[in-house]
Amino acid sequence: xxxxxxxxxxxxxxxxxxxxxxxxxxxxxxxxxxxxxxxxxxxxxxxxxxxxxxxxxxxxxxxxxxxxxxxxxxxxxxxxxxxxxxxxxxxxxxxxxxxxxxxxxxxxxxxxxxxxxxxxxxxxxxxxxxxxxxxxxxxxxxxxxxxxxxxxxxxxxxxxxxxxxxxxxxxxxxxxxxxxxxxxxxxxxxx
Amino acid sequence: xxxxxxxxxxxxxxxxxxxxxxxxxxxxxxxxxxxxxxxxxxxxxxxxxxxxxxxxxxxxxxxxxxxxxxxxxxxxxxxxxxxxxxxxxxxxxxxxxxxxxxxxxxxxxxxxxxxxxxxxxxxxxxxxxxxxxxxxxxxxxxxxxxxxxxxxxxxxxxxxxxxxx
Numbered sequence: 001x002x003x004x005x006x007x008x009x010x011x012x013x014x015x016x017x018x019x020x021x022x023x024x025x026x027x028x029x030x031x032x033x034x035x036x037x038x039x040x041x042x043x044x045x046x047x048x049x050x051x052x053x054x055x056x057x058x059x060x061x062x063x064x065x066x067x068x069x070x071x072x073x074x075x076x077x078x079x080x081x082x083x084x085x086x087x088x089x090x091x092x093x094x095x096x097x098x099x100x101x102x103x104x105x106x107x108x109x110x111x112x113x114x115x116x117x118x119x120x121x122x123x124x125x126x127x128x129x130x131x132x133x134x135x136x137x138x139x140x141x142x143x144x145x146x147x148x149x150x151x152x153x154x155x156x157x158x159x160x161x162x163x164x165x166x167x168x169x170x171x172x173x174x175x176x177x178x179x180x181x182x183x184x185x186x187x188x189x190x191x
Numbered sequence: 192x193x194x195x196x197x198x199x200x201x202x203x204x205x206x207x208x209x210x211x212x213x214x215x216x217x218x219x220x221x222x223x224x225x226x227x228x229x230x231x232x233x234x235x236x237x238x239x240x241x242x243x244x245x246x247x248x249x250x251x252x253x254x255x256x257x258x259x260x261x262x263x264x265x266x267x268x269x270x271x272x273x274x275x276x277x278x279x280x281x282x283x284x285x286x287x288x289x290x291x292x293x294x295x296x297x298x299x300x301x302x303x304x305x306x307x308x309x310x311x312x313x314x315x316x317x318x319x320x321x322x323x324x325x326x327x328x329x330x331x332x333x334x335x336x337x338x339x340x341x342x343x344x345x346x347x348x349x350x351x352x353x354x355x356x
Contacts, residue, residue: 003231007201014229061245066336091256095229177348181341188337
């Protein structure tokens with residue numbers, strides 16, 4: 001649920017990065033954190049396990065100054081990818097304004113991608129949102145790896161809504177800001 | 192577009208902050224914060240600048256959301272109150288509306304009953320204010336400036352060009 005603080009000249013949106021375990025959700029946020037000037041990003045909160053898997057969520061606030069002293073703030077969250085962290089995922093999805101679904105492009109990861117997408121659909125319903133209408137973009141990550149499958153094949157399996165999709169190598173920053181811009185476009189109502 | 196949103200005009204914020212001031216004084220609290228369950232502070236009173244407010248709100252809201260999920264899985268009526276007891280300071284959470292919570296920070300020298308009593312009184316007023324400020328997305332006023340955010344990020348993407356696929 002976005003908050004438009006007219007008095008404070010600020011509008012705040014919540015965006016969740018969803019996808020299977022180790023698909024690169026945290027890597028997206030880390031690249032954003034490392035790239036934007038310090039005044040535009042807040043503290044990067046990572047609540048992970050000893051094996052660097054997100055246990056609860058990661059949180060990164062990003063602020064973009066606009067004209068007339070207005071600013072727009074995006075609270076970027078990642079959800080834990082593993083199926084058994086179902087409860088943590090739902091608490092992140094509560095009140096979300098937009099979702100980035102990050103898929104792992106490797107062929108052998110397709111079952112995990114599909115399982116994660118099914119969980120997203122179910123979890124959105126359980127927090128009172130509808131997968132069919134929630135602002136959504138897709139990111140096909142890890143495009144640099146040798147065993148990836150064509151983006152058309154990923155789209156055929158995953159992109160049932162025909163939303164905007166971006167190829168990415170999040171580790172190197174490829175496609176990271178294009179993806180963020182894509183979801184920002186949707187939540188702010190530009191497209 | 193988001194499903195619904197909260198629009199806070201100056202008068203709304205003043206009313207909420209006045210209620211939080213009153214609560215703070217009556218309950219003898221150190222700080223009070225009204226948080227949206229998506230993790231955004233709607234109003235606050237006496238929250239220290241030493242605390243990162245954005246992280247504070249994100250952690251408070253997810254903490255409460257986790258408890259709600261727990262109650263759902265246990266099949267019990269949704270918990271509306273939560274209490275964390277610390278060594279010197281305590282946190283008291285109470286649900287204001289389906290999407291907002293009130294969190295009171297108070298010292299252990301203060302009685303929980305006093306905090307609870309005045310929090311419950313304030314919640315009635317705050318719930319009216321939050322409900323009045325909540326709008327369905329269809330009523331969202333145009334905020335054309337917000338569109339500039341995507342254009343800015345496109346520029347960032349173009350400027351870093353770490354490599355093409």
